[in-house]
Amino acid sequence: MWVILTSMAGDLANTQDLVEAKEVKNDVILMKDGSMRQVIMVGGTNFALKSEEEQNSLTNAYQNFLNGLNFSIQIIIHSRKINIAPYLEKLEARRAQESSPLLQDQIYEYKEYVRAFVADNPIMNKTFFVVIPFYPINMSLPTASGILASLPFLNKKPKTPQENKAGDELFVESFQQLSQRTEQVASGLASMGLEPKILKTEELIELLYNFYNPEKVEKDNIDSIEEKNG
DSSP states (O other), X not given: OOOOOOSSTTOSOOGGGGOSEEEEETTEEEETTSOEEEEEEEEOOOXXXXXXXXXXXXXXXXXXXXXXXXXXXXXXXXXXXXXXXHHHHHHHHHHHHOOOHHHHHHHHHHHHHHHHHHHHSOOEXXXXXXXXXXXXXXXOOOOHHHHHHHOTTSXXXXXXXXXXXXXXXXXXXXXXXXXXXXXXXXXXXXXXXOEEEEOOHHHHHHHHHHHHOTTTOOTHHHHHHHHHTO
């Protein structure tokens, strides 16, 4: 990531100028440097509960999967504290509906037990992602002037219709090659008994928002992705 530091206050428009992702289009994350990314969410497996034979088989399959790739990938393990507030609210609503004083007390005691337990023992959720990058062949190495020109808060010369057309054609060609890589990765993960899911545009936007706003977004958003995908 290229970051230009300056002592002049106000030169950086906002924190978005330091985010490498430019936009999400057609299930692809477009980066400011012109490269592209697709993301696969992968369902985990409990390796420790498998037999030694199953563990060895899975390890060999994973090794063969990596050796079969002729491009780089990025594996991300995203850990997030589970938000139990909605669950506690449901318990309180259920308590308010209950007519029996005994059951009301039991629900209250259980709710307080859960609240205290999670306060002392935070429950973490892990989500696994594989990021597949693609760099168009005609991408040039970044130069100082190129970096400056790519920054969104600097004035840039409008593109001509010919440049826009060439950009669209490059996107289609690059998207096809990236999709082939993504399908290869998804197929390799599925062959190991894992459950890959190629994230769509809406899911990618939600995922990026989660990453860049950890203090605002809780586990509910990732749950919504998993529920939508069945």
